[in-house]
Amino acid sequence: MTDKLLIDQTDGIATLTLNMPDLRNPITDADVVEDICAAMDWLNRDQSVRCAILTGAGKAFSSGGNLKHMRDKEGIFGGDAIAVRNSYRRGIQRVAKAVWSVEVPMIAAVNGPAYGAGCDLTLFCDIRIASETAVFAENFVNVGIISGDGGAWILPRHVGLSRAAEMAFTADPIDARTALDWGLISEVTAPEALMDRAMSMAKRIARNPPRQLRLTKRLIREGTVSTLDQLLELSAAYQGAAHQTNDHAEAVDALLERRTGHFKGD
Numbered sequence: 001m002t003d004k005l006l007i008d009q010t011d012g013i014a015t016l017t018l019n020m021p022d023l024r025n026p027i028t029d030a031d032v033v034e035d036i037c038a039a040m041d042w043l044n045r046d047q048s049v050r051c052a053i054l055t056g057a058g059k060a061f062s063s064g065g066n067l068k069h070m071r072d073k074e075g076i077f078g079g080d081a082i083a084v085r086n087s088y089r090r091g092i093q094r095v096a097k098a099v100w101s102v103e104v105p106m107i108a109a110v111n112g113p114a115y116g117a118g119c120d121l122t123l124f125c126d127i128r129i130a131s132e133t134a135v136f137a138e139n140f141v142n143v144g145i146i147s148g149d150g151g152a153w154i155l156p157r158h159v160g161l162s163r164a165a166e167m168a169f170t171a172d173p174i175d176a177r178t179a180l181d182w183g184l185i186s187e188v189t190a191p192e193a194l195m196d197r198a199m200s201m202a203k204r205i206a207r208n209p210p211r212q213l214r215l216t217k218r219l220i221r222e223g224t225v226s227t228l229d230q231l232l233e234l235s236a237a238y239q240g241a242a243h244q245t246n247d248h249a250e251a252v253d254a255l256l257e258r259r260t261g262h263f264k265g266d
Contacts, residue, residue, distance in 0.1 A: 005035040006057070012050040012210070013202045014043060014104075015195075021058025026066035027117055028076055033091045040098035047265050050206035050213060052102070053198045054125060055109040061134065062118025065092075070143065088148045092117055096150040099124040100221070103214040105205050109198035110134040111191070113173070116143075120151040123158055126217065128185040129201065131194045135173040136184060138164070142171035157224065158184050209247035210265040 006017040016039055018025035020032070027036065043049050056062055069075040076087035099106065099121060108125040115137045122128050122136070138155055140147045147155075147168065156164040159182045167174065176188045189197045205213065215238045223231050242248055247263045254261035 004029070004032050005039060007039060009049065011203075012048060012206045013199065014049050014052040015199075016052060016054045018054075018056045018062055021056070021060070023066065023068075024060035024063035024113070025056040025058070025118070026063050026069075027095060027121060028065045028069065028092050030075060030091065033095055036095050037098045040102045044103045047210060049104050050208075050210045051105045051107065051202040053107045053109050053195075053202055054099075054121075055195065055198070056111050056118075058112070059133070060112040060118075061108075061110045061114040062121055063113070064116030064118040064120075065143070065145075067143070092149045096120065096124055096154075100150075100154075103217065105213060105217055107198050107201055107205075109194050110136075110176075110185070111194055113137070115139055115173070116147075117149045117151070120147065120149050120154060123151070123154040123184075126220075127201065128179075129187045129189060129194065129198050130176040130179060130185045131191040132176055132188055133191050134176045134179070134185075134188075136167075136179050137171060137173035138167040139171035139173070141168070158182075207260075209245070209251060209261075209263040211245060211247065212242055215242060 004019050006019045008015045018027065018032075020026060026032070043052055066075065070077045076091040077084060079087070105127070106125040108122040108128045110122055110128055110130040112131065112133050113135045114122050116139055119136045119138055138147065138151055140151070152168070155167065159167070163182055174182070176185065179185045180188050187197065219231065219235060219238065222234055226234070246266045250263060251261050
């Protein structure tokens, strides 16, 4: 890991912070891509993690692409059309896939502007809590490009086709209150309360059985691309496994005994 992505873990909750505040936390640099993908892989492997929070350092969540690199044709933006295509496949598209596929519940604590790929990064998370200073923009056409990171796939799933088209065609940002009205985020909070609210949400999630949390997230993900029959078959298989776990027995006992359950992930 580089210091461009900071990771803290406390009581089963991992906090990941994009840490290039002087550049508004771009996520297209090769080392940032590697750090994010490595972090998602770690979250999948570390069964002690029950929930994760993703946020940005400084005043912005993420500007998405590195504009200086775009201007200078550096990094993933360098070379001819074929080279750029391949760089996107090896770069920002890996981030989209990694964040979408991470097994643990992921909360985006959106502390400021989330533009372009930065906006899409929040959408690949499960839950979004936004500061009053947050704005969201699908502003690729504003810089003469298109969404190359899967935004055209994920944005309509959150706000519907009409509003997704409005955001993508105009490139106009929407503020946190509008994002809340459109269903893009779950909550708006004062800037100084953002991380406390995100941590409170994470604790409410992390108190539940960890394996069942991961299976529940997988079912929700599969539900976006499966038929009902397919999802029911997968649900039956997962349910069969869940019923065999010690955490299931502990959860039932705790409810019957009116006490807090203590879950170990087995």
